[in-house]
Amino acid sequence: MMKITEGSHAVAEIVAFCRPQVVSAYPITPQTHIVEALAEMVADCKLDAEYITVENELSALSACIGASAAGSRVYSATTSQGLALMYEACFNAAGMRLPIIMSIANRAMGAPLSIWNDQQDSISLRDSGWLQFYAEDNQEATDLHVIAYKVAEDHSVLLPAMVCFDGFILSHTYEPVDMLSQEDVDKYLPKFNPYEKLDAADPISFGMYATPDYYHEFRYEIDNAVKRAGGVIKKAGKEFGTMFGRDYSSMTEEYRMEDADTAIVAMGSVCGTIKDAIDEMRASGKKVGLVRIRVFRPFPSGDIAKALSKAKRVAVLDKNISLGAKGATAIEVKDAMYGKATPILNYIIGLGGRDVRKRDIAAIVALAEKGEGDMFYGLRKEVL
Amino acid sequence: MALAVGCRARPGKSRDNKTGSWRVFRPVFDNEKCSKCGLCQTVCPEGCIHETDEEFMEPDYTYCKGCGLCAEECPGGAIEMKQEEK
Amino acid sequence: MVDKSLELFECGHRACGGCGAALAARLAMKGAGTNTIVVNSTGCMEVFSTPYPETAWKVPWIHSLFENASAVASGVEASLKKQRRGEKVVIMAGDGATFDIGMICISGAFERGHDFTYICYDNEAYMNTGIQRSGATPYDASTTTSPAGKCSFGNKRPKKDMPQIIAAHGAPYVATASIAYPADLMQKVERAVNTKGPCYVQVHAPCCTGWGFEGEQTLAIAKLAVETGLWINYEMVDGKVSKVKKVVKKPVEEYLKTQKRFRHLFKPARQDAEIAAIQAMADRNFEKYGIEIKLKKE
Structure with a gap:
């Protein structure tokens, strides 16, 4: 359905349709409208999720790490300084192979402090093992979240993903967006099926440390997974095109x-x-x-x-x-x-x-x- | 063995690491003096002291590091630390 | 009821012989039980128990970073809640992860009121990195970053009162325990995991390598800490102190002289003023908590 909406609200709406079970985020300009909108949906029982109002971004991503490992689909959003505060946890989430989806309303890095747009924040995390999508407009910003969940959770990928869209230029701009419906998203995006989870019935240790005998190979495996994601993105993008008429089969x-x-x-x-x-x-x-x-x-x-x-x-x-x-x-x-x-x-x-x-x-x-x-x-x- | 996704493992593998080889002193249990109180079992940081069928205590030398806590804490003085012979 | 025969922390871990932290983990897990998910901060315990693929944990276990265990636990708890699952969430973190680097995450998680139990195994310094001082290091202890020297008696500050800080967040159950009193420790952990809301148990766990004593002395030294009044075992329910462990008072010297970290207080020359200052701290504890058992004179 075509509607004219603010980028942040379109993203919040589509994220809700992806049925995250745990949302954890901390407010930061220009990401705030997304997390406010999600909080409102939870307050109105339109989104059935646990919403953790953490005390900083490092905790936002850390809570996502815990919730994802425990078997929930999770979501966070941030930008700039907030993303930088998550730096350590970003590498950790990728290395632990947890399919966390995070929106980045791209913003410049201080100093000097700037709340305005460039892409330094997410680009600086290009080596962290996260998949990175960059949207041109709010239509794409919206669609890419659904695709990102599908790709990240694919058992041949199992990596976190950032969906990046330019702060203010997109996040605060009203544009026409052809919104998928809940039924559309449910048809495209399967229920979260964790590869493994923290579970007393099958006790697995997550996040062990690797000696030099193993570390090199673990990094190789993560790199392979990031590269393998390319094929999965193309396939998921094509399927999206077949179902909804907007083709994302090319990177x-x-x-x-x-x-x-x-x-x-x-x-x-x-x-x-x-x-x-x-x-x-x-x-x-x-x-x-x-x-x-x-x-x-x-x-x-x-x-x-x-x-x-x-x-x-x-x-x-x-x-x-x-x-x-x-x-x-x-x-x-x-x-x-x-x-x-x-x-x-x-x-x-x-x-x-x-x-x-x-x-x-x-x-x-x-x-x-x-x-x-x-x-x-x-x-x-x-x-x- | 293929690497586990995300550096994970299921229980049991720590037992591959036979820490008994660290031992310099060996706890020797004297059942004559043992009151079967079980304190040695409780305080062992390895958790490698087991109860026998006769309810006496018996260390698993495969893992016992020979720290001597059991001997030190035993109220009946039933455990003696003896130098390992190479 | 605590099942004392339950072993959830396996043999083969790489802790030093006589390790207080390993014993703390083993005992705490007996109190927590099998239906538990453990979140471990980076530190000695994490390292000695989980070199890939040799995990010592028989319960689901997760380690993420040094400072974020309580945030990770918040996420685990929220996820379990959403899935209507019944596992208990238990954090295991050292004193560095708790008193210092994890403070922000801890404050946030306790304020939000998640249902978890935070167990701090307190060995009073950063042991994993080689015995550097933390906010839990006691007054005058010599560490590699607070060394005793010609113009220093070691750590210049007394230990931070972490249980009070946690209690101030409105935690329903806060307790201190010691590996010297295993039954008490197990019961406190059991009570904490069965209390709804964020609970905290701080366990005194002497470190033979870091403090400088032989491994067989670990429990004896832990016991001396309690008997000299330098470690108080108590419970705090809804902020009110209760069930304080009473002792027959021993002079602090008996505790201090057992450990290399305090050796400079006795050699080359006895530092009476410093020992008196530490005795005064213990005396204040005796008074504040009313823990002295007076023996009748014959």
């Missing part, structure tokens, strides 16, 4: 790439702006296309290399910076394109909520055409 999206000379690579809500800018550039004869990354972990290297194979140049836009190196996406795209002669130029854009407009995209394409890149785009020279 990337190609927009007007068929004969593109300049290929832009980006993630998240800025891709909407990029698509509009591409349409305008195309109208004036510039052959520009977009490869949008929807799944950052596992990283779809093969799909990206294939999509970029005919481009003359690649402009990678990053709303994050691995300080002292480049944007994380650029580093990974370069890895995917290793051995190819195509120039790959990196542009750090929109940090801490700096607006990225169509004319910025056009300017970046012009820079790429001149071979100028690997830069912070749009610096205000007057304050430097």
